[in-house]
Each structure stands twice: as C-alpha cells, then as structure tokens.
Amino acid sequence: MAKRAVYELYYWPGIQGRGEFVRLAFEEAGVPYLDLGRLPRSRGGGVAAIERMLDGSRPGLTPLGPPFLRHGQIVIAQTAAILLYVAPRLLLVPTGEPSRLRAHQIELTIADLVAEVHQTHHPIASSLYYEEQKEEAVRCARAFIAERIAKYCTYFDRAFDSNPAGKGRWLVGSKLSYPDLSLFQVVAGLRYAFPSAMRRIERRFPRIVRLHDAVAQRANIATYLASSRRIPFNESGIFRHYPELDHMGRGG
C-alpha cells in the first residue's frame, strides 16, 4: 500500500529553505511528489494545509515544524530523517548499513552547517526581524566566514578521500547519492549569501566545486533548476544575501 502512496512534501511556499534538500532528491530521481505548500487551497494545499498538520489534532507524531513528508500512513519530520527514509526508495543511496550511515552522517553535518548559516542572520532569535539583530548578525557572519565555512569544506573534502569508489567525484559509493545533491545546494546557497567570501574560500576546494557543477548538469536537475519549480534564493530563506554580512576578511 505504502508503495503506491503519493509523496507529499509539506514546506513553506516561497522559499527554498530546508525543503529544498528534499525537493532535489525527488527531482533527481524523477519521482513525482506533491509540494503541498505551493498547491492552491482548492487542491488542499497552501499554508493552511501545513498548519493543519501542526495543530496536534492528527494521530501520529506532530512535527515541531516543516519540512515534513507524508507517505501513506507515515509522516516524517526532520530533513535528514526524511532523506534517510526516501533515499533507498528513490535509489539515491547505496545498499548496506555502512554506506547508509555514512550518507546520513554527512547529511546531518550539512544540517548543522545550515543551522549555522541561519544563525548568521538570526543570531539572537528566529522570532525577531533581521533588522532587530543586524549588528549582532554582522559579528556572527564575520566569525562564520572566518572560521566555519572552510572547516565544513575540509570535512566534505576529506569525505572524497575516504570514498575511493567515488574517485573524487562523489561522497558516497561510486555514483551520485543524496548527500551530493545536498552539498550542491549548500555551495549554491553559500555563493548566493556570501559571494565574495565564497569566491575566495572555494578556490581551495576544487573537488567541491566540481561536484556542484556535476550536479547542476544532471539532466533532471538542470531541467528542475530552469523550471518555475525552483524558487529563487531570496531574503526570506536560509541563505540570504545581505551585503553587510559578506565579509571580505581573511577566512579559514
């Protein structure tokens, strides 16, 4: 039964956000999914559909927030857990516990990076506007650029080393898997948010740049990126371009 069920992604409309990591998996696999938040209310979509799932009135574990995925009877929250669940079904991860643990660890580390990126523009509270914490954001972004981007990139770069089957091209096994898609998204996002800083830092990590380019050129991903389904980066999402945060100083 669950095999016939439609994949329903619940995520805020209007931003890539954490939902984008899930979207990229479905797009690469060419497997249909409903992006509920972006469907009209008349088709059961929109923010109201998300909020109904969060009000605690449904059976099953109520997520703290989006993204979450409904697939038959199962509702899964947490980006990395969603990918842990769908990736084997979408053939986006090798079989076997070691490969799956490897992929999941990389994805969780990407999730940590994403949380730190969010913190650069919201260091004090998610509930406050950026303008209410701008000075603090400037300090936070300075440290993030100086210390954290290169640290994470070193982690990803070493992941190539420890995956001989990937020949420096893929993070897990001998072909593309879902952490490759997520790393593409991180590179694209960091370039959007911190173009000056990233230009300087990414030079030191040519394999990461090559992975980004290889993912962007996959047939299904290229089609997706050119489509209206790909929401442009903007200043409501996680990767935001505020020029005052794109420090040029020494980094990593």
Added chain:
Amino acid sequence: MAKRAVYELYYWPGIQGRGEFVRLAFEEAGVPYLDLGRLPRSRGGGVAAIERMLDGSRPGLTPLGPPFLRHGQIVIAQTAAILLYVAPRLLLVPTGEPSRLRAHQIELTIADLVAEVHQTHHPIASSLYYEEQKEEAVRCARAFIAERIAKYCTYFDRAFDSNPAGKGRWLVGSKLSYPDLSLFQVVAGLRYAFPSAMRRIERRFPRIVRLHDAVAQRANIATYLASSRRIPFNESGIFRHYPELDHMGRGG
C-alpha cells in the same frame, strides 16, 4: 567480528555535552563502553586520542567533531546517528521501521533543542568566550525562555499523546527507549541552566516531569548518576548556569 568489538566513545573529558546522550544509553543498557577522552594517555585515551581521530589521517569518514563512536571498523559521528546505530544493539528501541523513524525524529528534535541551548550562551560565535558575547546572550536567552522551551515541551508532550502504547509514560512503544533517556537529560540540563524559568514552565508538562523522574530512578541510571562517571553540569558544557540568563519573564 563487529559484535565482539568494544564500543569506544570519543568525547571531550570534563563535560557532559552531547556525549552524555550516548553515555546514558550505554549506562541504561548495562553494556560496557570505553569513554576514551576520560581514559589516561597511558591507556590510549585523553584529548590526544580524540585529536588523532580528527586529523584526517585515518581511513574512513573523518568527523567534524566529537562525539563519535568507534565500534570495530565503523566510526560514527553525530549524536543522533550514533544512537540510531547503537540503540537496536542495546535493545533501546522497538523493532520495525515506524518505531525507529519515530525515535530518530524525536532525537533529532532534541538535537535541535540542544543547539538552541548552546546558542543562548554563544549567540555570536563558538570561538569567542561567553564574556565576549554576554549582552547578546542575555537577549538570546530571553527569547529562548519566552518562546522556545514551551514550544519544544509541547512537542514532547504531544509525543505522549501519539503513543498510546506508552500510556503517557514513554515516548516510543510500551517501554523505555533512548529518546526517553535523552529527554531526561534535557530536563535535567534545562533545570540546571534556567532553574527559575524551568520551575515555572515545567508545571504545565507533568508527563515530562514524570518521565524525568522515572528515568532517574531506573536502577542502572540511578547508579550511574551517583557515580563519578557522571560528570557534574558545569560552565564548559552545553547546559550552563549563568544567573543573568535565567530570565523570570513570561514564558511560552
């Protein structure tokens, strides 16, 4: 072979930190483990042992940082991934994909909460001292106490509702599982860090308080908590008591 291997936890000595969620699982299960960071250098332990695993010279995925677990040929980083791996082996999670996904989602949500707690005292940068970001921490903690603690507690409280087998006592299935241990740790940590705020907030969540007490009274956990293996909370860990952060204002 892996079944005979010793579990080796690598975590900074001197703090509970994220390592504590892993320690609690081994302690409850009564399964021996080595806490490498706390072993003397003469037995291959200490900070040097952790740093050797992080320098990128070993085969396998190099973690971004501790905690990580070595078990035979496998090295796993990321607290929630470590627990995903060990819990079935320690009989700390029911069998079946739905239960395991449920437990993992709860654990990942706890990880998010832990990251937010860390942010309350380090809103600008982990690399700066608390004293260098104290004013910002005061603002951050105020929002965390007013908005976030009750939000997370509501999430955990609803998890009881959606687990009828647990009868309001356990989060997953009909008996204790690893997210129960982790929620115990979160309650203990929040009480340590924000005693005034927690006293007020936890009144609204009697099932969470009861879970905390039930875990503390488990035979193996009670023995552990009374032992020197349990490192006291302190101001180098994640849950830190700085009186100026324990706001008394309205909350949640």
